[in-house]
Amino acid sequence: MKSSAKKESYSSRTPMEQDKKGQHKKDTSGVGKSNIRRELLSQHGLKQLQTGHNKNTKQDVQSTSQQKRSESEKSLTKRKTSLGKKRPKANPFYQQSLHTWQLWLTAESTLKIFFIVGIVLIPIGMICIYFSEMVQEIVIDYTNCQSSANTKCIDDIKSDTIKLFNETQEINLEKKGRVWDWDKKTKFKNPDNNSLKGLEFDKPIFWQKSIWELDPDDPQNNGLENEDLIVWMRTSALPNFRKLYRIIKGLKKGDYELQIEYNFAVHHKDFRKRVIFSTMSLLGGKNPFLGIYFVLTGLACVLFGAFCLYIHVNYGKRPYKGSLL
Incomplete structure (x- = not known):
C-alpha cells in the first residue's frame, strides 16, 4: 500500500512542475559552466599577464646587460689606450722573455x-x-846626487832637449802621446773660458811654476790638461812605480849628460828616485x-x-x- 501511495504521489506531479524542475537543473548547470569559464579566462589572463611581464623583464635584463657590456668595452678601450702609451716594446728584453741557460757542472x-x-x-x-x-834598460839613481849650483857645466841642457856633446845635434823629446784623450776631456779639463790665472789657483809648496805656466807655448798642453801633470797625478797601485816622462824616437850611440832639476828631496823619507832609459x-x-x-x-x-x-x-x-x- 505504501509503495503504491508513493508511486501515486510521485506520479501525481504535473508535467509543468516536472518541466520547471528540469529547467532549474539546466539553469544551475549553466551557471556552473559559466563560473568555470570565468575562472579559466581569469587564469588565462593571469598567464598572459605573467608571460608579458616575464617578456618585459627579459627585455629589461637584456638591455641592462647590453649597457653593461658597452660600458665595459668602453672602459677596456680607455684602459688599452692609456696603457698603450706606457706599455713596453714588443721586445724579448722588455717583455722579460729572454732565453736562459744554466751551467750544469759535473x-x-x-x-x-x-x-x-x-x-x-x-x-x-x-x-x-x-x-x-x-x-x-839603463837605471840611474839620483837620490843622493850633489847640487851643481857652484860648479860649471859643460853645456847648458834645457828641460825639453838633450844635446849630444860630441856633435851639434839636438834630440827632441816628445811631450804628447802619453795620456788618453778621455782624461783630458773628463778628469783634467780646463775651464771653458781658459781663465786659470783669474781663478787664482794656489800652487803646491815645491812647485816652481803656477798651473797656468806649465806650458805657455802650447795652450792645448797647459793648465790642468798638461800631460806631465796628468801622468804624475795618475794614482799608482803599488809603492814602486814608474812615470813616463818623455818619448825619444831614435837615439844614436854616444855619451850623454842629463841635467835634472831636483825640486823635492826624498832621501830623508827612505824613498828613491831614478832615471830609467828603456x-x-x-x-x-x-x-x-x-x-x-x-x-x-x-x-x-x-x-x-x-x-x-x-x-x-x-x-x-x-x-x-x-x-x-
Missing part, C-alpha cells in the same frame, strides 16, 4: 775547465816574460809581473785539476757513506 766539465785554463795561461805568461826580458817591446815596457802571475795561475789550475781528477777516479764512483774514507 766532475768532467769542471776538470776540463781547470785543465784548459791552466794550459792557456801558462804559454801566455811565458810569452809575456819573454817580451819583458827583451826590453833593455826600450819598448810589443807589450810596452819591462813588466815581468804580468807574465809571472799568468804562469803561477796556470800552474795552480793544473795542479788543482790533477788533484780533483785523482779524487774523482778513486772515490767518485763509490756510494756515499758520510765520508770519503
Whole structure:
C-alpha cells in the first residue's frame, strides 16, 4: 500500500512542475559552466599577464646587460689606450722573455775547465816574460846626487832637449802621446773660458811654476790638461812605480849628460828616485809581473785539476757513506 501511495504521489506531479524542475537543473548547470569559464579566462589572463611581464623583464635584463657590456668595452678601450702609451716594446728584453741557460757542472766539465785554463795561461805568461826580458834598460839613481849650483857645466841642457856633446845635434823629446784623450776631456779639463790665472789657483809648496805656466807655448798642453801633470797625478797601485816622462824616437850611440832639476828631496823619507832609459817591446815596457802571475795561475789550475781528477777516479764512483774514507 505504501509503495503504491508513493508511486501515486510521485506520479501525481504535473508535467509543468516536472518541466520547471528540469529547467532549474539546466539553469544551475549553466551557471556552473559559466563560473568555470570565468575562472579559466581569469587564469588565462593571469598567464598572459605573467608571460608579458616575464617578456618585459627579459627585455629589461637584456638591455641592462647590453649597457653593461658597452660600458665595459668602453672602459677596456680607455684602459688599452692609456696603457698603450706606457706599455713596453714588443721586445724579448722588455717583455722579460729572454732565453736562459744554466751551467750544469759535473766532475768532467769542471776538470776540463781547470785543465784548459791552466794550459792557456801558462804559454801566455811565458810569452809575456819573454817580451819583458827583451826590453833593455839603463837605471840611474839620483837620490843622493850633489847640487851643481857652484860648479860649471859643460853645456847648458834645457828641460825639453838633450844635446849630444860630441856633435851639434839636438834630440827632441816628445811631450804628447802619453795620456788618453778621455782624461783630458773628463778628469783634467780646463775651464771653458781658459781663465786659470783669474781663478787664482794656489800652487803646491815645491812647485816652481803656477798651473797656468806649465806650458805657455802650447795652450792645448797647459793648465790642468798638461800631460806631465796628468801622468804624475795618475794614482799608482803599488809603492814602486814608474812615470813616463818623455818619448825619444831614435837615439844614436854616444855619451850623454842629463841635467835634472831636483825640486823635492826624498832621501830623508827612505824613498828613491831614478832615471830609467828603456826600450819598448810589443807589450810596452819591462813588466815581468804580468807574465809571472799568468804562469803561477796556470800552474795552480793544473795542479788543482790533477788533484780533483785523482779524487774523482778513486772515490767518485763509490756510494756515499758520510765520508770519503
